[in-house]
Amino acid sequence: MSIDPLTSACAMASSGLLLVVTGAGVSLASGIPTFRGADPGAVWSVDVTELGTVDYFRRDPIGSWQWYLRRFGSLHAARPNPAHFALATLERWQVARGGEFLLVTQNVDGLHEQAGSRELVQVHGRADRVRCSQFGCRYAQPKGWLPRDREREEAFLREPTAANLPRCPACDAPLRQHVLWFDEYYTGHRDYEIDRVLQAAKRAAVVLFVGTSFAVGVTEMILERGLSRGAKLFALDPVARDPHPSVVPVVATAEDGLPALCRALGAD
Structure with missing residues (x-):
């Protein structure tokens, strides 16, 4: 479908x-698998809704850490890839002409930030951080976190035992991934910035x-608020998804479609 609209x-x-x-x-061209079962290497080809939960972490913290470190x-x-850079370009173009811009990513890979995006919400968390699993600890929710300790994590992978689990330096509780799990809420941590996201959608x-x-x-929440606001809604994807009749599909990969959009706007 044409990118003109x-x-x-x-x-x-x-x-x-x-x-x-x-x-x-957006990150598929960077070599990171998607979650779609039909895509090669898709994470949802295994039961991520079982593994990506706080319940699984509590039952088997060793298995949870192993799965995430492999992922x-x-x-x-x-x-x-070109999609990430194009979005950073689009942001600069929009701000330079007096408009506002916000990028909300479901990805935890940090590639938007690396590409230069600044007005950015990483609504599902960050892979470069961990946090304490013990509520009330200063490194736990609702606002605490720690940078990853790769040396400690490599030691755990060499010998994945309870004694080697990465632990909180403050309270010695097991650390966990700084990501939103399927049985958790967007309000669970300040870093998810869900209020900012929903206000922007309105x-x-x-x-x-x-x-x-x-x-x-989060996509459903943004879609609902965009519809109520009367926003112009588009979905750029190689598969013509139709989440709602008011969403205009643009059939293209992110790495092709976003640079083409920047060129068409004179933003490159």
Whole structure:
């Protein structure tokens, strides 16, 4: 489908808020698997809704840490692709002409930040951080966190035992991933910035969903608020998803479609 309607909508939003919501499809060209079962290497080809839970962590913290360290191991070498850089360019272009911009990503890989995005919410957390699992600790929710200790994590992988579990330096409780699990709430940690996201969804002139399957709660919440606001809604994805009749599909990969949008706007 033509990118022209999206280009026109973005061009007209010079004094409004341009809200972009990205999912795993944005990072596929960086070598990071998506969550879609039909994609090669997709994480949802295993039961992530079972493994990606606080309940599983409490029952088997060793298994949880092993699964996440295998999953996050591929992130260290990943680099931003043209989609990430195009979104950073789009932000600079929108701000330079007096508009507002916010990028909300469901991804935890940090590639948007590496590419230069600044007005950014990492609504599902960050893979480069961990936090304490003991509520009330200063390194736990609702606002605490720690940087990853790769040396400690490598030692755990060499000998995955309870004695080697990464532990909190303050209270010695097991550390956990700094990500939103399937049985948790967006209000669980300050870093998720869910209030900022929902306020932006209410004010946005244009909402662009990129590389998302609309399978998680935040996309539904943003979509509902965008519809009530009368925002212009678009979904850029190689599969023509139709989450709502008011969402205009733009059939393209993120790494092709987003640079093309920047060129069409004169933003490159």
